[in-house]
Amino acid sequence: MKRLMNIIMLSCRKATELIEKQLYFGLSPLEKAKLRMHMLMCDYCTRYKKQSLFLHELLSGHDHDHSTLDISGVEENAPLKDKIIKQIDKF
Ligand SMILES: [Zn+2]
Known part of the structure; x- marks a missing residue:
């Protein structure tokens, strides 16, 4: 088992x-x-996935219209991603 x-x-x-x-x-x-x-079972990876999906959609979408690309959200979320990665490193 x-x-x-x-x-x-x-x-x-x-x-x-x-x-x-x-x-x-x-x-x-x-x-x-x-x-x-x-x-x-894992909160960190669930959050990591949400962040990744968000960034992926942000980067892969809106190619045709950069004026609608709102990067303020990315900057806001970047520290959270760092935090998550640091937490992951502890395992
Ligand atoms: Zn995990």
């Missing part, structure tokens, strides 16, 4: 890697399942 948990459970570092990978390349069904399991 313990070994099974090790296979299923991701470290926060691995989970954030998968979050980034999911945004750009997509994940295998197994990776998706692992990530979902981790997110159920």
Whole structure:
């Protein structure tokens, strides 16, 4: 059982890697399942994913109209991302 948990459970570092990978390349069904399991239990990675999604959408969208790109939100959120990454490093 313990070994099974090790296979299923991701470290926060691995989970954030998968979050980034999911945004750009997509994940295998197994990776998706692992990530979902981790997110159920981990606040930091849930927040990290929200931040990543927000930044990803901000960077990938509105290409045609830069006047609507509001970067004030990014600057506001950057310290939070740093904080999350620092928390993740503690694990
Ligand atoms: Zn985590």
